Amino acid sequence: MKTATGTMLIHNGQILDGTGSDRIMDGAVVVESGVIRFVGPAREMPPVAEDAVRVDANGGTIMPGLVEAHFHATYFNIRTLEDLDIKYPVEYVSLLASVNCRLALECGYTAARSGGCLFNVDFWLKKAINEDLIPGPRLAASGREICSSGGLMDWNPEFRKIGMEGLVFIINGQDDARKAVRALVKDGIEWVKTYPTGDAASPDINDHHTLCMTFDEMNAVVATAHNHGLKVTGHCRATEGIKNALRAGYDCIEHGTFIDDETLELLLERDVPCVPALYFEKASVELGKDFGLSQRVIDGHQETLDGGIESARRILRAGGRLGMGGDYGFGWNPHGDYARELTFFVKDAGLTPLEVITCATKTGAEIMGCGDEIGTLETGKLADVLVVDGDVIEDIAILEDRSRFIAVMQGGVIKAGRMAPKELTNVTVNG
Template structure:
């Protein structure tokens, strides 16, 4: 049946200004028309929603989450939750996430393939949730601190081991691969500035993914690790915290998407040791805080393509509050409201190489849409208000 949303203001995500008196039509999950209302004749027997004074935006996309982390202050405590319970919890988190207007998420590392199980449960309509894109385990070199995320990493040393690790993830059903190109903030002993997997090791992972048309994402804070990952052929740089001028230029020249994950650092500093964030994390979080701001601004000014990802699941970074990242873009004066929404829709879809299906409200794309009470281009913070989110459609299906 044809579904019609009419009389609302439409922000289609293409870069167009708001279309005041709009109409969006879709059928079988695909948009058949989006534009001014006067250009369209409604078929008989359509289901019509009259949405005057409302706003429609594309379904939001979070390009970096961890669906089985729960936002605990000390990530080590996540290990103490049994996987069975973790999976049930993750299912609930995905329901919360779609309620918040997020119709697509890319999981960037999960314990024992919980992401793939949750995706299947959503597909089988056992639970409600966004379109989950899965990465399986994170491929990393042998290093200290992996016990902090027991079961989330696949250690691999040398080219052959990395190739095997990539094949394992793909065999389990991973749709993206993720590698550690530098140390991490949340691993004790991890040095964010230090490179980890070598170029040849990352390249082996990238090549295995490419055989199946799948991309590789690189966790990378330090400049050398970012450059190694780009030389090895990754598509997205997760964090990008300490990129130098050369690394920024390489991102621009190679069309790499950077996903700054501002929320994780912001929330760690907001809560800190008083709220149970471990001291070693705080030391590293404080150390990178200033450089992160400068580098992200520099990258944007240089023309690096920025996509939105929250790192949801990290300390106090709760699922369902994903829009905080969109507000951080604006509150840190990095980009304006319009570009912040685009970073979370069109740009995020492009980063995931799904720009032909998702990210804008255009004929031929999936009908992923969010109906809002208020205009986010005027007040971006309204995206954080559950009362403001009136309707969500994923592939044409109204999610209640």
């Protein structure tokens, strides 16, 4: 991905640097050749060249680009399980995913970590984004997911005889687990996504208190993945599933819905981040009936929502790390609504705007493995910057409104927002 040339001055706004530090009023950021060279009060700014590009924040907010830490680029208007992997051929899935990536960037998300995808599409999305063929967030690629036979993602009845190869590896035992990871190694991905537990979406067989993988299978996944330098994460709702993941050596926990004291201690001891992904649960409760979800499923999502809020609060208050993002691409939780997650954690979960922004920038970059390059506004880091017309501390919901974005930058290059070239803006996907 190319970085900008020359000098840029971003000024006339408060700075939220993403580290969790207090905001800097009347701040300035100086960027040279795509790298941040100064962050601080405007009065302390070094001299800037006359021909520097100037970005006026209009008295608003200068902050790091957001990080979507649980991104499903290949999800598109999902309403039933069949939509996950057999609705469209891989050719069309690839096109839809590229548009979703463009949309994420326009929504202020300059980086994203995949939470699993169809057909290894996001590995190639990452390549296309890095080579500036398509606009999109910097991407940490995942690929096809792993679940045990009969588990949450093995939803296709046997009589269909159509397999699940595009979406997930169905495993039985440790040998299958190793074989699946080795296939992912060949695919070139960075994160292995697994399904240790069930979900409210499957109340009859694999609900949110059910285990979907054995500890031995999980351990085999981790050992094989770590041997090849890959990281492992998992859809973990049930308490025992979270414990198994932590004991097996997982590098991240998705959801972490029902944390008890022992589980929290394990999480903190290993400093494993968690991505709660809770706005999906709220949307499922509030809109599920309109999309045909049964009351039993909706009630399960309500239990998941309540448990997830409590667990997320406990993790953060105990000194743990939370990433922001989750499961966008469903009919009731569409791509483009990513920042609703941030509003939710302030208005429903009771976190402060500064805490949420830190989770959505610094911690997200750390989860991706790019914390030394992006995620905060600090000298020496790439200028992945979001300039917002408004005070996001006073009203974090401003981040839901793309029309408030003055500039969305990657490496100092303005890719979206009011100052971006018009051909890169105003993309929306419906279907």
